[in-house]
Amino acid sequence: MSGNIFSDYYLGKNLTDAKSRFDIIKSTGNHPFLEIILKNKKKFNIDGLSFNYTQRPDVFKGDERRKAEMIICKGSSSISSVFVPNLDKFYIGYGDVKTTNDAIIILFDDNKKIIELFIARGLKQDKQQLYSEVVSGFYDDELEAIRQTSRDVFKGQF
Numbered sequence: 386m387s388g389n390i391f392s393d394y395y396l397g398k399n400l401t402d403a404k405s406r407f408d409i410i411k412s413t414g415n416h417p418f419l420e421i422i423l424k425n426k427k428k429f430n431i432d433g434l435s436f437n438y439t440q441r442p443d444v445f446k447g448d449e450r451r452k453a454e455m456i457i458c459k460g461s462s463s464i465s466s467v468f469v470p471n472l473d474k475f476y477i478g479y480g481d482v483k484t485t486n487d488a489i490i491i492l493f494d495d496n497k498k499i500i501e502l503f504i505a506r507g508l509k510q511d512k513q514q515l516y517s518e519v520v521s522g523f524y525d526d527e528l529e530a531i532r533q534t535s536r537d538v539f540k541g542q543f
Contacts, residue, residue, distance in 0.1 A: 389527060390505045390524065390527065391490075391503045391524070391528065391531050392416075392505070392506050393413050393415055393502075393503075393504035393506070394412060394502065394531045394532060394535050395409050395413075395419065395423075395434070395501070395502040396409065396410055396411040396499070396500075396501050396502075396532075396535065397409050397410070397435070397436060397438075397501070398410050398498065398499050399497075399498045399499070400541070401429060405438055406435055406436075406437055407435060407436055407437070407438055407500050408429070408430050408433060408434070408435045408539060408541065409423065409434035409435060409538055409539065410539040411535040411536065411537055411538060411539075412434065412535055412536065412538045413531065413535050413536075414535075414536065416482075416504055418482060418483075418484060419434075422459050422462060422464065423435060423436055423464075425540075429541055430539065430540050430541035431540060431541075433538065433539055436458065436459050436464060437459065438455060438456075438457055438467070439455065439456060439458065440454065440455060440456075441453055441456045453467050453468050453480070455469075455478075457489075457491070457500075462483075463483055465481060465489050465491075467479075467480050468480060468516075470516070471520060474520050475493070476492060476493045476494070477490070477492055477493075477516070477520055478491040478492075478493070478516075479491065479513065479515065479516035481509040481512055482504065485506075485509070486506070486507050486509045486510075487505060487506045487508065487509055488504070488505040488509050488511060488512035489502055489503065489505075489512075490515060490516060490519050491503075501532075503528060503531065
């Protein structure tokens with residue numbers, strides 16, 4: 386894979402007492418599905434964006450060997466399962482964006498207080514290869530470039 390693979394970026398930060406809530410503080414702001422589903426309608430950061438990073442509920446169906454332990458969701462809507470296959474690289478995960486054909490690479494800080502979402506549109510079927518290439522550092526420059534194109538989007542107060 387080469388060229389610009391990542392088209393969308395969301396930087397979430399845990400800003401409240403809710404351990405699983407991450408408010409988007411920076412974004413490229415152009416993924417149609419995420420811009421709608423992540424929108425806050427009440428309470429903190431109204432008209433801003435947020436998601437939850439939490440344990441996968443047992444009621445989710447799927448092949449037991451392939452079930453993720455964690456998910457990204459908004460309310461009761463799942464956005465992506467989060468797979469972290471390499472325990473030595475616990476700060477990098479992958480998944481795919483529900484209802485789309487898009488892959489998602491997830492980067493965590495050491496304390497899991499900051500989560501970065503990098504979207505690769507149309508690459509859902511290549512998400513594991515994409516993950517491997519990110520782990521190997523192949524996309525370091527592109528990840529940094531898309532970070533630099535993001536803008537502040539937080540609507541609340543720090």
